[in-house]
Amino acid sequence: MSFVSLNIESPTDAPVKLTRRALAKQRTRERVLSAARRLFTERGYEGATIRDIAQAAGMSTGAVFASFSDKSELFDEILTADYEVIYAQMKQAGVNAATVEEGVIGMFAVAYGFHVEQLPLLQASIAVSWTRSETAERRNRGHLKHIFALLNGVLTRGVERGELKTDADVKLLAEIIWDVYVANYRRAIFDAWSVEALLSRLSDQLKVILAGARA
Amino acid sequence: MGVRDEQKQATREKVLEAARDLFNETGYEETTIRAIAERAGVSVGSVFTTFASKAEVLSHVMDKRLGELYAEFDRVVPFLRGSTADRLCSIFAIHYEFETRRVKLFLAHIAASYSPCPDPGVTPYGRNERLTQMLREVLEEGVARGDVRSDFDPQLAIDVLKAAYAWNYRLAANRQASATELSALMDKQIQLIAEGWRAA
Numbered sequence: 316m317s318f319v320s321l322n323i324e325s326p327t328d329a330p331v332k333l334t335r336r337a338l339a340k341q342r343t344r345e346r347v348l349s350a351a352r353r354l355f356t357e358r359g360y361e362g363a364t365i366r367d368i369a370q371a372a373g374m375s376t377g378a379v380f381a382s383f384s385d386k387s388e389l390f391d392e393i394l395t396a397d398y399e400v401i402y403a404q405m406k407q408a409g410v411n412a413a414t415v416e417e418g419v420i421g422m423f424a425v426a427y428g429f430h431v432e433q434l435p436l437l438q439a440s441i442a443v444s445w446t447r448s449e450t451a452e453r454r455n456r457g458h459l460k461h462i463f464a465l466l467n468g469v470l471t472r473g474v475e476r477g478e479l480k481t482d483a484d485v486k487l488l489a490e491i492i493w494d495v496y497v498a499n500y501r502r503a504i505f506d507a508w509s510v511e512a513l514l515s516r517l518s519d520q521l522k523v524i525l526a527g528a529r530a
Numbered sequence: 531m532g533v534r535d536e537q538k539q540a541t542r543e544k545v546l547e548a549a550r551d552l553f554n555e556t557g558y559e560e561t562t563i564r565a566i567a568e569r570a571g572v573s574v575g576s577v578f579t580t581f582a583s584k585a586e587v588l589s590h591v592m593d594k595r596l597g598e599l600y601a602e603f604d605r606v607v608p609f610l611r612g613s614t615a616d617r618l619c620s621i622f623a624i625h626y627e628f629e630t631r632r633v634k635l636f637l638a639h640i641a642a643s644y645s646p647c648p649d650p651g652v653t654p655y656g657r658n659e660r661l662t663q664m665l666r667e668v669l670e671e672g673v674a675r676g677d678v679r680s681d682f683d684p685q686l687a688i689d690v691l692k693a694a695y696a697w698n699y700r701l702a703a704n705r706q707a708s709a710t711e712l713s714a715l716m717d718k719q720i721q722l723i724a725e726g727w728r729a730a
Contacts, residue, residue: 359645361559438644445641445703487722491694498693501656504644516689523686527725 344382346372348396351389352436360390360439387443394440401429402461409465415478415525418469420518423496427510431503438504441497463489483528495520542580544570550591550635558588558638585642589652592639599628600660607664614672615724621664622695622720623713630709633702640696655696662688669727678727687723694719 333341350372354363365386369376383389408421430437466489473479499517502508508516548569552561563584567574581587606624610617629636643654665688672678698715701707 441644442641445637484718484722487718490697491690491719491722494693494697495690498656498689498696501643501654505654505657519683520686520689523683523690523726524723526727527722 340382343374343378346374347379347382347389348393352393355390355393355439356433356435359435360386360443365389390440390443393436397429397436398458401425405462406465409469412469415469415473416518416521418472419466419492419521420514422465422469423517424510424514426496427499427503427513430500431510431513434500434504437500441500463493466492477530479525479528480530488524488528491524492521495524538580541570541572541576544572545577545580545587546591546594549587550595550632553588553591553638554632554635557634558584558641563587585645586652588638588642589654591635592655593653595628595632596658596660599625600664603660603664607667610668613724614668614675614677614727615720617668617672618665618691618720619713619717621668622691622716623709625695626698626709626712626716629699630702630712633699636699637703640699656692661692665691672727682727687727690723691720 347368351363351368354368354371357363358367363386365379366376368386368389369379372379379389383392404425405422408425409418412418412421467485470479470483470485470488474481474483474485496517499508499513499520502516503513545566549561549566552565552569556565561584563577564574566584566587567577570577577587581590603621603624607621610620612620640655643656666684669678669682669684669687673680673682673684695716698712698719701715702712
């Protein structure tokens with residue numbers, strides 16, 4: 316998700332006829348990614364080394380480095396793949412909603428539904444997002460923009476429909492909603508809250524956030 | 531306190547101080563228990579007789595810092611004036627002023643709050659009852675004064691305020707935003723929520 320890397324603006328490669336060599340390379344990549352996903356989930360980001368990942372994938376450390384420049388690139392690739400799975404669904408939920416609440420809750424229902432299923436990976440991604448290098452963080456912020464664009468869209472349509480005041484600070488509202496959405500994951504992590512419990516809390520919090528902005 | 535206890539206490543203090551500085555200078559993940567022991571001038575073994583893990587060291591470093599901060603608040607809060615929103619702005623401004631002195635340490639504290647640790651005595655960000663309690667008192671006083679709607683659930687506002695407060699530290703991490711900038715942003719967020727809780 317968001318705190319994550321998504322390169323959806325990067326141009327997709329034109330379909331090329333894969334040579335046997337290229338196919339083998341792609342299979343190696345996939346094997347590394349699947350081993351890495353498993354280890355990051357089990358041990359967290361810091362706990363999984365490239366050496367462990369190579370071993371789990373049944374290949375040499377050198378072979379891993381032939382596909383990925385470092386661990387953070389590997390991690391980003393996994394999060395990007397996850398993000399791409401849910402972004403389209405979040406967009407759909409946001410765009411098709413009849414009210415602001417339906418849009419916001421719909422979007423985050425997709426996200427909570429996906430991430431609560433694989434909490435350890437999410438925890439690793441959040442922890443990394445707070446302690447990353449500046450370059451990684453810059454990349455990360457570029458990615459967050461896409462989610463905020465969806466959220467801003469939901470709120471702006473609320474203004475257009477006359478649901479929210481015309482002078483509502485859409486950008487600030489989106490930020491606060493996002494903050495609360497991320498903070499709520501602690502309830503899932505520490506208190507084993509279900510997706511339904513998270514959404515019901517988010518819905519109550521949303522009422523508090525929007526109360527002053529309603530037309 | 532016996533000599534033995536005094537020694538133990540002294541070791542503890544030295545370890546916490548060394549860890550606080552190292553976490554802030556080099557980062558939490560990058561700091562090893564060995565490095566903490568070295569800086570504190572104690573053996574690795576004696577760190578482990580006092581703390582179960584690095585996560586517990588971090589938690590105690592923050593506990594100690596927050597203990598000092600909240601002692602200060604006990605003095606200040608009774609003298610806060612103005613609307614509920616104004617009072618909250620002051621409370622968070624004091625927090626930013628305090629925590630931006632050691633930004634990296636605080637970021638590690640927030641990062642850790644998403645990774646539960648089985649060790650005893652670990653209090654992650656978000657579980658600190660003192661902050662929650664302080665915010666609750668200010669909001670409840672607001673209800674009593676008629677400044678905050680009486681049908682308003684303080685816990686939801688506390689959720690929102692704490693989430694915004696923590697997330698704003700990203701600006702300190704990414705753009706070296708000052709305490710003043712963070713407070714200015716928090717003020718806007720508080721004002722926005724306050725529009726919803728003001729008594730009609």
